Amino acid sequence: MRILEIVGICVVALLALLFAIFFRRRLLMLGGGTIRLQVHINTIVPGRGWSPGLGQFVGDELRFHRMFSLAIRPKRVLDRRFLTVEERRLPAGPERLAMPGHWVVLRCRTADSEIEIAMADTTVTGFLSWLEAGPPRDPGSLRGRPVFGPRPIEG
Template sequence: MTTALLILVGVLLLLVVVVFLLRRRFLLSGLGAVTMWLRPVGSPRWSVGVAWYGGDALLWYRALSLSVRPQHRLCRAEFRVLSQRSAGRDDLALPGDVVVLECSTAAGARELAMEPSTLTGFLSWVESAPPAG
């Protein structure tokens, strides 16, 4: 009985790992999908995830999750970049070469961090939003 239980636990663990890897591959395979860090302004903790931007919204999925639903949906028409800076001493969880954007959204202030190679395309997407109203 113990051997069967160990095999079952092993199979379930393997299944969770496979689902996690397939989810990540699916998220990163889409057009406009990039690795992006997110934190609410004032929070000390960054969360890494995969963001899809295109159409009228940025959809952000937590990287360490099995959920297929985005944790954040930021509407492009209500999205404003207030400032940008390099990662600093308060951003220890981030790689040193990322750019941090302080943003205003309908859901409140957010900070987004991304690789410099991602920044140009992302800012073009934000700036090409149709006028609000």
């Protein structure tokens, strides 16, 4: 009888954990302005290290929350005032297994680092519109923001 109690407690704990993860996801999506995306977190092995999550647009920030996490705070915050898109490409090699086929990888540069994000091709249009809709910059403060619209992808 003792083994059944332990198994029952483990099952209830697992169900509670799954409920908490999905409840957190629903809370993040409540306010609107959320997209599914993946961020290249780990670059040790080429083509691997993608982390799925939700992107939440809040003012001038894109906040990345990991999909399978209980954290309330975002894992990464991208400020559109310092964000530029440098390259757009299709997933290659092992990346094709980590994300759906209609997704696009964007190589972006922030004020202090470089980051790769992946999202659905249809979401890229909205993301680029949000990026372009930012307030104008002081012409002498930073280099220009090369944001490009949808274009055919060579592959």
